[in-house]
Every structure is written in structure tokens, then in C-alpha cells.
Amino acid sequence: MKKIIVLYFLLAITMAFSFYIKYTVQKGDTLYELSKNFGIPIPILIDWNPGLSPTTLKVGNTLNIPLVPGIMYKVPEKMTISDLARYFFLDVNEIVAVNPSIGTQLTAGKQVFVPVGKVNTSFTQLTDFIWPVYGRITSEFGWRIHPIYGRTLFHTGIDIKVPEGTPVFAARSGTVKYAGWMSGYGNLIIIDHGDYETYYAHLSKINVYVGLRVEKGDFIARSGNTGTSTGPHLHFEVRKYGEANDPIAYLPRTNTYVMRRVFSE
Ligand SMILES: [Zn+2]
Structure with a gap:
């Protein structure tokens, strides 16, 4: 596993302007372990690799792994950064931090990297259930x-x-x-x-x-x-x-x- 971590950091440095790295599946890798070692939740790994599941993971496959937990989001018509932040239950600043030149009015059709952490900002109140989406x-x-x-x-x-x-x-x-x-x-x-x-x-x-x-x-x-x-x-x-x-x-x-x-x- 150490080898993977070293490789991960090397790739992170060389690909500093990209939001993800490529990783070749090694013998013994499981989805659970990859998720744990890269610090990326399984649903996010699946989002970056359509069709990925414990049964489709094969040695030699190349996976796209984001550097931090987050997904690419295609901006629909007429969306501001505040709207975008709401849909992700984030603070605008959390999006600007990874997209410094994003601006307030987003370009329709543009792919934006948006961090997906634990939903937090909206749920200060202790409730059993939380909203699955904002709308x-x-x-x-x-x-x-x-x-x-x-x-x-x-x-x-x-x-x-x-x-x-x-x-x-x-x-x-x-x-x-x-x-x-x-x-x-x-x-x-x-x-x-x-x-x-x-x-x-x-x-x-x-x-x-x-x-x-x-x-x-x-x-x-x-x-x-x-x-x-x-x-x-x-x-x-x-x-x-x-x-x-x-x-x-x-x-x-x-x-x-x-x-x-x-x-x-
Ligand atoms: Zn319905």
C-alpha cells in the first residue's frame, strides 16, 4: 500500500492542474480498499468510473481517481455559483477554493469540479432525516x-x-x-x-x-x-x-x- 501512496503523491504533483489521476488496478485491490487508501468514497469513485462495482473491478483496469472527494458537474442554463453551492449543500467559498477563477455567473455547459464532502452546512439541527437534494x-x-x-x-x-x-x-x-x-x-x-x-x-x-x-x-x-x-x-x-x-x-x-x-x- 505504501507504494500506492507514493505513486499517488507523485502523480498529484505532476498533475497539479488536473482534478484527477489515473490508477491501474493491482492484484488484490478491492473497491473498499481503494476507497479507504485514496480517501475517496465509493459512490464518488463510481461517478468517475461509470459501471464500476466490486464485480467489475479487474486487475489492469485504469481508473480515474479524483485528488479530493468531488465530482464534475455540467452547469445547466442560468446558474450562479450560489445556486451551485446550494445544490451541493456547500458554502460558495468551498467551491471557489478549488476553482479560483470560477466567477459568480457560471457558463452553461461548462464542466466544473465540485467538492463533495459530508453534507454539513444545512444540517445544524439534529434531525433523523436530511434533505436528499435542494430544490x-x-x-x-x-x-x-x-x-x-x-x-x-x-x-x-x-x-x-x-x-x-x-x-x-x-x-x-x-x-x-x-x-x-x-x-x-x-x-x-x-x-x-x-x-x-x-x-x-x-x-x-x-x-x-x-x-x-x-x-x-x-x-x-x-x-x-x-x-x-x-x-x-x-x-x-x-x-x-x-x-x-x-x-x-x-x-x-x-x-x-x-x-x-x-x-x-
Ligand atoms: Zn413523484
Whole structure:
């Protein structure tokens, strides 16, 4: 392992102007060990290496490894650095620190490196669950006219509007129970918390696999528009012993990052 660390620093120096290094998988490497030794959480490694999982990791494969925990984010139309910081639950300064020339108005379509640490700024209040994304609620829990089917159906979660590719964070610590496609939900992650389960649907990218342990605030996916969906958003559910409850009841609401409910959509 020492060899890997030395190599890592050498590469870091020679590639000081890049956000990542290339690493060739050695015999005996596991995803867990690589994550631990490079100090990069597994979901972030997967984001940099699409399709990576414990079963696809092969000796001789070349992996992209970011120098610090973070992901590349493609700036959508009309986004300021403050907006970007909110989507990552960061302070603007934390983004400027790694992108000194970023400016306040971001260029649409540009790829920006954004650090992904433990979600912290927004969660000063001690709560059991945290917001998985930052955005407006465009559809609440309960009975509604379904936007696609036109029939009255029960909405088992809340819809939070976010641009495609926005990071999604685990609302509570637990173990990934499902990670894949499910009819209606599109790309879906279900996290098992024992008494509760949380659902994250319509994802564009799943960055976890079944059996992976995640902590509250861990980056787990990118939001999207897959499955039965009328536009980019995160569909989020909280189920208690299998029964869908209103997620709003579990989420913090007394700090600056808490979303306002939108009743007039
Ligand atoms: Zn929904």
C-alpha cells in the first residue's frame, strides 16, 4: 500500500492542474480498499468510473481517481455559483477554493469540479432525516391527478425539482437494498434503515450497489428524468415498515437550507 501512496503523491504533483489521476488496478485491490487508501468514497469513485462495482473491478483496469472527494458537474442554463453551492449543500467559498477563477455567473455547459464532502452546512439541527437534494417541491405527498396518466392516483412521495445531474444524498444512514431500474420509478435506489426505507427515483446515474453501507449525507446518485417522469426531478419516499408516509414530516425545516413548500404549481 505504501507504494500506492507514493505513486499517488507523485502523480498529484505532476498533475497539479488536473482534478484527477489515473490508477491501474493491482492484484488484490478491492473497491473498499481503494476507497479507504485514496480517501475517496465509493459512490464518488463510481461517478468517475461509470459501471464500476466490486464485480467489475479487474486487475489492469485504469481508473480515474479524483485528488479530493468531488465530482464534475455540467452547469445547466442560468446558474450562479450560489445556486451551485446550494445544490451541493456547500458554502460558495468551498467551491471557489478549488476553482479560483470560477466567477459568480457560471457558463452553461461548462464542466466544473465540485467538492463533495459530508453534507454539513444545512444540517445544524439534529434531525433523523436530511434533505436528499435542494430544490422546490413541485408535487406533494397524497392524492393527486397524475401528470401523465390523468387519473387520480396516490402520490407516495414528494417531487423535488432539480436539474439533471444534481447530486443526491442519503437522507439517513443505512444499507442499499435496491439499486437499478424499476417500472415507473426509472433508476431507483432504496436504502434500508431498519424501521424505515427511503426511495430515490428517476435518477440519471446510480452510484451505489446492493449491500453498500451509506451514512447520512453521503453522495449516492445523480438526479434525472428516467421512468415515468415529466421533467428532471427527484421523487423521494419515506416508508415506515413498508408504508409510505409524508416525507415532509421527517425532514428538517428550521434552517436556511430548508426548502419552502410550493402550494401553487
Ligand atoms: Zn413523484
